[in-house]
Amino acid sequence: MSLIVQKFGGSSVADAESIKRVAKRIVDARKSGNDVVVAVSAMGDTTDELLDLAREVTLLPAPRELDMLLTAGERISMALLAMAIKSMGYDARSFTGSQAGMITDAQHGAARIVDVTPVRLQSALDEGAIVIVAGFQGFNRVTGDITTLGRGGSDTTAVALAAALNADVCEIYTDVDGIFTADPRVVPKARKIDRITSEEMLELAAGGAKVLYIRAVEYARRHGVTLHVRSSFNNNEGTIVYNPKNGEHVEEPIIAGVAADMSEAKITVVGVPDIPGKAAQIFTIVGKTNANIDMIVQNVSAAATGLTDISFTLPKSEAETVLNALAADRDEIGYASLQHDDQIGKLALVGAGMRSNAGVSAKLFTALFEAGINIEMISTSEIRISVVTRADSINDAVRVVHSAFGLDGDSEAVVYAGTGR
Amino acid sequence: MSLIVQKFGGSSVADAESIKRVAKRIVDARKSGNDVVVAVSAMGDTTDELLDLAREVTLLPAPRELDMLLTAGERISMALLAMAIKSMGYDARSFTGSQAGMITDAQHGAARIVDVTPVRLQSALDEGAIVIVAGFQGFNRVTGDITTLGRGGSDTTAVALAAALNADVCEIYTDVDGIFTADPRVVPKARKIDRITSEEMLELAAGGAKVLYIRAVEYARRHGVTLHVRSSFNNNEGTIVYNPKNGEHVEEPIIAGVAADMSEAKITVVGVPDIPGKAAQIFTIVGKTNANIDMIVQNVSAAATGLTDISFTLPKSEAETVLNALAADRDEIGYASLQHDDQIGKLALVGAGMRSNAGVSAKLFTALFEAGINIEMISTSEIRISVVTRADSINDAVRVVHSAFGLDGDSEAVVYAGTGR
Numbered sequence: 001m002s003l004i005v006q007k008f009g010g011s012s013v014a015d016a017e018s019i020k021r022v023a024k025r026i027v028d029a030r031k032s033g034n035d036v037v038v039a040v041s042a043m044g045d046t047t048d049e050l051l052d053l054a055r056e057v058t059l060l061p062a063p064r065e066l067d068m069l070l071t072a073g074e075r076i077s078m079a080l081l082a083m084a085i086k087s088m089g090y091d092a093r094s095f096t097g098s099q100a101g102m103i104t105d106a107q108h109g110a111a112r113i114v115d116v117t118p119v120r121l122q123s124a125l126d127e128g129a130i131v132i133v134a135g136f137q138g139f140n141r142v143t144g145d146i147t148t149l150g151r152g153g154s155d156t157t158a159v160a161l162a163a164a165l166n167a168d169v170c171e172i173y174t175d176v177d178g179i180f181t182a183d184p185r186v187v188p189k190a191r192k193i194d195r196i197t198s199e200e201m202l203e204l205a206a207g208g209a210k211v212l213y214i215r216a217v218e219y220a221r222r223h224g225v226t227l228h229v230r231s232s233f234n235n236n237e238g239t240i241v242y243n244p245k246n247g248e249h250v251e252e253p254i255i256a257g258v259a260a261d262m263s264e265a266k267i268t269v270v271g272v273p274d275i276p277g278k279a280a281q282i283f284t285i286v287g288k289t290n291a292n293i294d295m296i297v298q299n300v301s302a303a304a305t306g307l308t309d310i311s312f313t314l315p316k317s318e319a320e321t322v323l324n325a326l327a328a329d330r331d332e333i334g335y336a337s338l339q340h341d342d343q344i345g346k347l348a349l350v351g352a353g354m355r356s357n358a359g360v361s362a363k364l365f366t367a368l369f370e371a372g373i374n375i376e377m378i379s380t381s382e383i384r385i386s387v388v389t390r391a392d393s394i395n396d397a398v399r400v401v402h403s404a405f406g407l408d409g410d411s412e413a414v415v416y417a418g419t420g421r
Numbered sequence: 422m423s424l425i426v427q428k429f430g431g432s433s434v435a436d437a438e439s440i441k442r443v444a445k446r447i448v449d450a451r452k453s454g455n456d457v458v459v460a461v462s463a464m465g466d467t468t469d470e471l472l473d474l475a476r477e478v479t480l481l482p483a484p485r486e487l488d489m490l491l492t493a494g495e496r497i498s499m500a501l502l503a504m505a506i507k508s509m510g511y512d513a514r515s516f517t518g519s520q521a522g523m524i525t526d527a528q529h530g531a532a533r534i535v536d537v538t539p540v541r542l543q544s545a546l547d548e549g550a551i552v553i554v555a556g557f558q559g560f561n562r563v564t565g566d567i568t569t570l571g572r573g574g575s576d577t578t579a580v581a582l583a584a585a586l587n588a589d590v591c592e593i594y595t596d597v598d599g600i601f602t603a604d605p606r607v608v609p610k611a612r613k614i615d616r617i618t619s620e621e622m623l624e625l626a627a628g629g630a631k632v633l634y635i636r637a638v639e640y641a642r643r644h645g646v647t648l649h650v651r652s653s654f655n656n657n658e659g660t661i662v663y664n665p666k667n668g669e670h671v672e673e674p675i676i677a678g679v680a681a682d683m684s685e686a687k688i689t690v691v692g693v694p695d696i697p698g699k700a701a702q703i704f705t706i707v708g709k710t711n712a713n714i715d716m717i718v719q720n721v722s723a724a725a726t727g728l729t730d731i732s733f734t735l736p737k738s739e740a741e742t743v744l745n746a747l748a749a750d751r752d753e754i755g756y757a758s759l760q761h762d763d764q765i766g767k768l769a770l771v772g773a774g775m776r777s778n779a780g781v782s783a784k785l786f787t788a789l790f791e792a793g794i795n796i797e798m799i800s801t802s803e804i805r806i807s808v809v810t811r812a813d814s815i816n817d818a819v820r821v822v823h824s825a826f827g828l829d830g831d832s833e834a835v836v837y838a839g840t841g842r
Contacts, residue, residue: 058505065504075493
């Protein structure tokens with residue numbers, strides 16, 4: 001008998017009918033002889049509605065109380081899901097984050113899982129029950145308070161349960177068929193990826209692929225959890241995200257996929273004295289704002305002036321805070337000016353095979369050049385190359401790169417509405 | 422410094438504006454130098470909406486899961502209320518039933534409180550925080566499962582907290598000014614009662630008065646908690662429900678008030694052999710249906726036939742089940758026929774003073790006779806007389822009895838819409 005963890009997002013349980021459909025799917029997995037543990041998100045727009053209510057009461061809700069409020073959402077969906085399963089004649093029990101032993105630190109709104117003690121879940125499984133767990137939530141053992149895991153929290157819940165219960169697979173149900181070589185809405189010939197390493201998946205997610213949250217993939221990678229990203233609307237095989245064992249020979253394609261991200265802005269600190277310690281000084285100031293810095297590029301300095309420019313990208317919403325922090329310390333840093341550009345797009349080409357394949361960057365840059373697309377920043381990791389272009393060029397960029405690396409499929413991918421979060 | 426427990430029902434926290442108004446009221450009590458603990462119900466119609474959702478999923482929701490579902494309601498209201506108070510600059514923390522130590526038996530949907538261990542609440546109070554507790558909910562220590570207390574559960578939560586924390590008073594906020602000598606919508610000259618014993622309050626509640634739930638009053642009486650029933654719309658003194666100490670001389674009015682109840686039906690078992698054990702047999706059968714039997718009357722048997730009639734009242738919604746149970750055992754009981762009457766009204770005249778005052782029944786029956794109202798059943802306890810009349814006579818009955826016992830006030834009572842549950 002296998003143990004399967006399944007995760008269903010808010011759009012999969014948006015109303016009573018959807019809940020019954022998901023219940024049937026869960027029961028099917030049970031009928032096939034598996035133990036089943038389910039992590040479920042709040043129904044449809046519940047979380048947003050609760051946030052709106054909080055804002056009507058106060059513009060600055062206390063984080064502890066906001067977590068208490070938001071966790072009502074999964075409480076509703078999980079209870080309804082357990083009822084639906086029970087009404088089909090199968091034993092099912094719902095558990096809150098704290099009942100499930102999802103222990104976190106005390107950082108309300110973005111808590112990190114520090115331990116999982118699924119004692120009650122294991123007993124329920126031993127008694128033959130299907131276990132339904134509230135996604136997105138945990139509790140802090142020191143304060144006794146309820147916490148939430150932040151964006152993508154239900155994915156993380158599912159992966160953490162899979163790791164703690166030593167599940168055979170963690171199925172992430174969504175409204176697309178799996179992970180694609182590029183966003184099918186941008187590249188109609190994008191192909192579904194059958195298997196991808198968690199390392200590549202991490203780079204794709206960091207590069208802007210929306211189907212899985214980075215934290216969940218990181219957790220899966222660290223704990224050796226195999227993910228199966230698949231559609232909740234059909235029974236097709238989706239994408240397996242796996243962790244190659246040490247020394248395991250993997251026949252990897254050179255390129256796994258192309259991701260794009262339009263949510264970032266670029267800040268350039270112009271005319272920085274090219275002396276040791278300046279970059280450290282700048283990013284110490286930036287770091288204090290808790291901004292999520294992504295790419296950092298420093299150009300070589302012009303010999304004549306002894307000045308250099310430092311550019312970095314970060315989420316658009318965080319740009320203003322960072323600009324203010326840098327402006328406040330202008331004299332100390334001694335730069336000439338600040339530039340802010342929120343009309344950029346980022347493309348990330350990801351593939352474990354590029355480690356041992358020279359010429360990938362050259363091929364990427366050539367493809368973009370031939371399409372007349374200008375590259376504004378370049379940053380590389382071992383298995384990823386990221387470039388920044390104008391925002392209005394990014395979709396073209398994704399298409400030509402997808403094509404240049406032979407990723408185009410024979411037929412057009414089926415695209416569903418929504419993003420399945 | 423006093424410790425005040427305050428209870429706010431769903432209509433007092435129906436939307437963001439109401440929540441802010443209640444928050445201000447709570448802060449005012451804190452500013453006056455009191456420690457404050459608040460029990461709060463779910464917002465407005467939340468509980469009904471959650472019940473509707475459950476019914477869309479299955480007609481027979483599993484009781485454990487239904488409790489899990491419904492407790493989401495108070496989670497929302499209490500978090501919003503705590504946020505509102507914090508935004509006013511006062512420390513406030515919300516606690517679920519289990520965090521508050523509200524330990525119950527395992528009877529989902531109608532759990533009874535078996536212990537209250539408010540350790541976390543006491544620490545929060547010691548640190549100067551205002552404590553907000555989810556009404557209506559608790560948990561079972563053996564199963565670890567969440568439970569709900571059933572109808573009027575938030576009143577019971579408030580009273581149980583007041584008892585466990587040894588509060589000076591438990592304020593029940595509602596949308597009327599207090600307990601009245603009769604329903605002001607029926608008797609415009611009904612007077613607000615300033616003080617009433619919990620024993621009388623219990624009889625009034627049992628007789629149909631809607632402002633307080635019987636279980637909460639019972640709990641207050643058993644644990645010596647003083648209640649203050651008052652309006653959340655003004656600062657008027659409401660009604661104090663108190664427990665006279667043993668031997669305390671209380672200047673009691675003969676009659677406290679008149680209650681009416683239109684929610685019951687009457688079943689008569691006609692032609693029962695008047696031999697020992699028949700009543701026991703009938704009510705054993707009825708008892709197995711878990712019906713809530715109220716009044717029971719057996720007439721003397723007609724000597725010629727050796728047959729008698731046994732009548733009893735019960736909630737209208739339970740009549741069909743009981744009729745079916747009696748019909749199934751007709752041969753065993755040996756009665757002639759069953760009569761079902763759902764057009765009855767019940768009037769209850771309550772007063773601790775009637776213990777030592779002869780003539781109360783006579784005065785009651787005379788008043789009804791003079792108004793041309795026929796009495797169909799009579800049942801008495803030490804401090805209450807109940808009579809059943811035709812449903813369409815009950816309001817007239819309440820008015821003439823209220824008047825006959827000198828309860829009419831000088832001016833008309835102010836009537837608010839709704840019942841404040």
